[in-house]
Amino acid sequence: MHHPPSSSACLSSARFPRALLALPLSIIVAAGLGVNPSARAQVEDVTELSPVVVTAARTAETADETLASVTVIDRAEIEQRQSKTMRDVLRGLPGVALSSTGGPGASTSLYLRGTESDHTLVLIDGxxxxxxxxxxxxxxxxxxxxxxxxxxxxxxxSSLYGSEAIGGVVQILTRRGQQGPLTPRLSLGAGTHNTIRASGGLSAGTERGWFDAGLGFEQTQGFNACDGEPFVGGCFVDQPDDDGYTNKNGRLSGGWDLADWLEVEASFMRSEGETEYDGGAFAGNRDKTALQTARLRFDLQPLAIWSSRIEIGRSWDDSKIYHEDDFLDRFDTRRDLLSWQNDIAVAPGHQLTLGVDHQRDQISTTLIYNDDARDNTGYFAQYLGRFGALDAQLSLRQDDNSQFGGHGTGSAALGYRFGNGLRLSASYGTAFKAPTFNELYFPGFGNPDLKPEQSRTAEVGLAGGHPWGRWAANLYQTDVDELIATNLVGTQYLPENIDESRIRGLELWTTAELSGWLLDANLTLLDPRNESEGPNNGNLLARRPEQTFRLDADRQFGRIGVGGTLFVSGRRFDESANRVRLDGYTLVDLRADYAFSDALRLQARVENLLDEDYETAAYYNQPGRTLFVSLLYQP
Structure with missing residues (x-):
């Protein structure tokens, strides 16, 4: 993983369990002995650890420059660790907790720094x-x-992106064509549960333009997703059958330099998934989902000090629900985006960003909603400045929404770099999350008077770079108000802005090389508390583990590469009352690959080597020991 040398974290002490405070941090820090400056992909030295980050400030920065806490996973690392799903990519990253309701294709939730699963903004190519x-x-x-x-x-x-970015932002950047002749790639694989995967693509580029195209297919028989109990919990049915998944996906993108001052990029991606799950005649037991994104971007350079970007995009999230072969419901949503951003170099080391975003959300369903569309316009400004060893980032945004009116957010961050390579940073920011259409208008349930959920986050961080590697420690606190929860109003259950939460966390990360092994380790300690009035006050927020630890180790022996991942998750509770406890678990994955040539490789991965039986959501099963073998051709 690529990590920055610094980030931000909370100013108050955390109420962590005593066992956590007793955990010797030397286990983590010891991994930071002897990083090899030439290490690739998963360990970088001081000069190599600066991948360009575009998400933290909506403008290109190196990881050394950004004042945000960022992790970057590149293509080389995805392939080396043989990650096949987004769960593989994200599991165990600092501050990340995942839960899912079964195996491949099952609904997956991400809790970034302990916030709600819908408090993370997700972007694909912006x-x-x-x-x-x-x-x-x-x-x-x-x-x-x-x-x-x-x-x-x-x-x-939120001060840069608007709604949803309370816990943070995850941006997924798709493949780009590289300069060179037409080059194919191909991957074929098979594994446990009668799983097969195939993908291929073509890429080419010149000094003036590039293109990349790809197709992918996955099919698996799966396993029994849920051990539900009728009228008790889980999926509320007993259907001990295998729940399969099929996915077909494709993507096409290209870029052209039309002039020295004008570059154009276009992209389109579609992913179709069909998931079987355990459910009854009301909830269904099969869904077909289509995710699509389309984007057209113009990058202009009117003046040497002024760059401008105009972006037009749309995303679709279409879902159809069935019980056996009987159609039940359809939920199609569409998001249209128009954005204009201007970056102005006002002086050496000082940049001003001014921009406006317009977003229109629209839904089409078999149910009748009181309103099926809304508009949001956001105006934002950001200042990035460097004063010797001191870096500053200030940002403000005003969102005007057709449903809830205006909402302002802001953030400020400072970083000071000491002469010995240490960097101290501190930040404070506000954010918000707009209510969803279901919360506002779902027939018989929605509440059109809902207000946005709001948050305040304070953060401090300390990081450093040395010949033996890099490390970072980040402490933070997030307070969320006006959380939307279901409450009995008269004789009817309705969503209301009644809940509050307080989340404290500590993240530690380091890389190293030890006897030829490339190591990457991180530890997250989390104390996510319900601060709402009532019986759940002081309880842990549902499905967030209090501790997670991940260690990756890889080594190359000539043409043979070997590696493994150790992931440890602490306990969590399945619901806000904290009556249903989900025990902690330990997962061990092993991987190996053999390079027949620079272009042809054979890979094998054993996941959950110890066949650990665990749940991240009550009653829902997770994969046991599995094996997957792949053949990759990439000239």
Whole structure:
């Protein structure tokens, strides 16, 4: 993983369990002995650790420059670790917790820094994705074979992006064509549960333009997703059958330099998923989902000090629900985006960004909603400045929404770089989350008087770079008000702005090389508390583990590469009352590959080597020990 040398974190001490505070941090820090400056992909030295980050400030920065806490996963790391799904890519990253309701294709939730699953903004090539009805992004249907890199920005970003960026932003950047002749790529694989995967693509580029195209297919028999109990919990049915999944995806993108001052890019991606799950005649037991994104971008350079970007995009999230072969419901949502951003170099080391975003959300369903469309216009400004060893970032945004009116957010961050390579940073930011269409208008349930959920986050961080590697420590606190929860109003249950939460966290990360092994380790300690009045006050927020630890180790022996991942998750509770406890678990994955040539490789991965039996949502099963073998051809 690529990590920045610094980030931000909370100013108050955290109420962590005593066992956590007793955990010797030397286990993590010891991994930071002897980083090899030439290490590739998963460990970088001081000069190599500066991938360009575009998400944290909506403008290109190196990881050394950004004041945000960022993790970047590039294509080389995805392939080396043999990640096949977004769960593989994201699991165990600093501040990231995942839960899912079964195996491949099952609904997946991401809790970034302990915030709600819909408090993370998800972008694909700059276009917001996710269902406007539920607020949930379709993690399970995003095709990893089409991805070039993933940027995970932790901390509030509403002052740049608007709604949803309370916990942070995850941006997925798809493959780009590289300069050179027409080049094919191909991957074929098979594994446990009668799983097969195939993907291929073509790429080419010149000094004036490039294109990339890709297709992918996955099919698996799966396993029994849910051990539900009728009238008790889980999926509320007992259907001990295998629940399969099929996915077909494709993507086409290209870029052209039409003039020295004008560049144009266009892209389109579609992913179709069909998921079987356990359910009854009311909830269904099969769904067909289509995720699409389309984007057209113009980059202009009117003056040497002024660059301008105009972006037009659309995302679709279409879902059809069936019980056996009987059609039940349809939920189609569409998000249109128009954005104009201007970056102005006002002086050396000082940049001003001014921009406006317009977004229109529209839904089409078999149900009748009181309103099926809304508009939002956001105006934002940002200042990035450097004063010797001091860096500053200030941003403000005003959103005007046709449903809830105006809402302003802001953030400020400072970083000071000491002469010994240490960097101290601090930040404070506000963010918000607009109510979804289901919360506002769902027939018989919605509440059109809902207000946006609001948050405040304070953060401090310390990081450094040395010949042996890099490390970072980040402490933060997030307070969320006006959380939307279901409450009994008269004789009817309705969503209301009644809940509050307080989340404190500590993130530690380091890389190293030890006896030829490239190591990457991180530890997250989390204390996510319900601060709402009532019986759940002081309880842990549902489905967030209090501790997670991940260690990756890889080594090359000539043509043979070997590696493994250790992931440890602490306990969590399945619901706000904290009556249903989900025990902690440990996962061990092993991987190996053999290079027949520079272009042809054979890979094999064993997941959950110890066949751990665990749940991230009550009653829903997770994969046991599995094996997957792939053959990759990439000239």
């Amino acid at each position: 276009i917001k994705v996710g269902s406007a009805t539920t607020g949930a992004p379709p993690w399970q249907h995003i095709p990893v074979e089409q991805i070039e890199r993933v940027e995970v920005v932790r901390g509030p970003r």
